[in-house]
Amino acid sequence: MVKVIVLADQCKGCGLCVRACPKSVLAISKSHLNVKGYYPAEVVDQEACVACTACARTCPDVAIEIEK
Amino acid sequence: MATIFKRTSVLTDVPFHYCPGCGHGIVHRMVAEVIEELGIRNKTAGVAPVGCAVFAYNYFDVDMYEAAHGRAPAVATGYKRVHPENIVFTYQGDGDLASIGTAEIVQAAHRGEKITTIFINNAIYGMTGGQMAPTTLVGQKTTTSPLGRSKEHCGEPIRMAEMLATINGAAYIERTALNSTANIIRTKAAIKKAFETQIAGKGFSMVEVLSPCPTNWGKSPAESMDWIAENMIPYYPLGVMKEA
Numbered sequence: 271m272v273k274v275i276v277l278a279d280q281c282k283g284c285g286l287c288v289r290a291c292p293k294s295v296l297a298i299s300k301s302h303l304n305v306k307g308y309y310p311a312e313v314v315d316q317e318a319c320v321a322c323t324a325c326a327r328t329c330p331d332v333a334i335e336i337e338k
Numbered sequence: 339m340a341t342i343f344k345r346t347s348v349l350t351d352v353p354f355h356y357c358p359g360c361g362h363g364i365v366h367r368m369v370a371e372v373i374e375e376l377g378i379r380n381k382t383a384g385v386a387p388v389g390c391a392v393f394a395y396n397y398f399d400v401d402m403y404e405a406a407h408g409r410a411p412a413v414a415t416g417y418k419r420v421h422p423e424n425i426v427f428t429y430q431g432d433g434d435l436a437s438i439g440t441a442e443i444v445q446a447a448h449r450g451e452k453i454t455t456i457f458i459n460n461a462i463y464g465m466t467g468g469q470m471a472p473t474t475l476v477g478q479k480t481t482t483s484p485l486g487r488s489k490e491h492c493g494e495p496i497r498m499a500e501m502l503a504t505i506n507g508a509a510y511i512e513r514t515a516l517n518s519t520a521n522i523i524r525t526k527a528a529i530k531k532a533f534e535t536q537i538a539g540k541g542f543s544m545v546e547v548l549s550p551c552p553t554n555w556g557k558s559p560a561e562s563m564d565w566i567a568e569n570m571i572p573y574y575p576l577g578v579m580k581e582a
Contacts, residue, residue: 273339284359284552284559290519308358324519326343330363331354336343 272319273337278302280333281310287325287334293318296325348374352396359559361516361549362391362458368526369427369456370398372533382425383417385410387439389431390464408439411446414453425536427454432473433463436498443502447542450507454532455544457498460551461570468554472496475569480554495573499546503579509541511579515548517566521576528578540582548574 274295276287281304288296288311297314304310311325311333319336326334348370354363373382379400386394388407395402405413410428417426435443435457446453462480463469470480470487473495477486487495499513510532514525525547532543548570550562557565 271339280353282358286359286559286563289560289563321342322519323343327519327522328364330356330358330360332345332349332363332367334343335341335345337339338342 272321274313274319275335276311276313277333278310279305280331281308282331283308283310284330286328287311290324290328293320295319346370346374348379348399350397350399354397355393357553359550359552359562364516364522365456365458365547366397368529372530376533378425385413385428387430387434389434391429391431394429408434409442411442415446415451418451418453427456429456432459432471436472436496447502447505447508450541452536452539452541454536457544457546458549459546460549462551462554464551464554475573497574499579502544507542508580509582510535510543513546513574513576515566515571515576517563
């Protein structure tokens with residue numbers, strides 16, 4: 271079981287994690303605004319995650335934590 | 339459950355002020371992780387530049403200096419010569435290193451200063467509003483080259499890694515990019531090698547990182563990463579330019 275945690279209030283919605291993820295685990299929210307006023311990334315398919323950490327390594331704001 | 343990825347404590351809790359999709363945050367994280375992994379946190383100092391990364395001193399939880407524009411290698415030289423047992427890095431953009439600070443970086447390499455430079459090349463001046471830099475590609479549109487950089491008028495962009503690699507005092511010079519996960523991992527390995535070069539006392543080390551500037555390029559973050567692969571890497575080839 272892998273758990274991807276997006277620290278939504280640190281996210282600027284750039285979408286680089288969505289681009290980096292090979293398993294389409296992440297997507298940019300269409301409804302939730304964070305405190306900065308961005309639509310942050312959110313986990314849409316936790317089960318598909320293989321813990322490759324590509325999203326976290328790509329995130330320019332260090333807004334992703336991964337537990338396994 | 340065990341945490342397999344989280345923010346390193348060598349970064350402070352201050353949120354980065356950079357634009358969405360900017361490469362600075364990715365490189366900040368990797369520099370901080372390398373400092374942690376090498377166990378040099380208590381004897382490392384950094385020198386922040388003038389440019390978008392001017393507030394880098396707020397983000398690294400090590401001793402930090404702020405240098406005058408382009409003069410980070412000179413400040414780092416002073417620090418290293420007073421504290422030769424300590425580790426010092428400069429973090430500079432292309433306006434800082436390749437334009438106003440060209441003399442300082444060339445002479446620091448020429449003297450073989452045992453310092454490490456992280457050079458962020460995004461082919462544009464970021465903080466001042468997207469003007470043409472010495473690293474701007476021919477044909478690239480900026481606020482001061484609205485029809486694209488002209489080779490006849492402004493020459494061709496400068497390749498700093500190749501130039502510094504010709505200097506005997508330079509011990510390790512590599513160019514990497516941030517356009518893919520694999521290249522991000524290679525960038526971290528290069529940063530680690532550069533710090534190890536300094537720890538071994540071999541001489542000057544620099545990593546040039548091709549980094550996106552979505553705001554001033556007028557592209558989305560994803561398009562900017564593709565632009566690096568399609569336009570920057572063909573002109574700025576990746577790889578180790580020098581390893582002593």
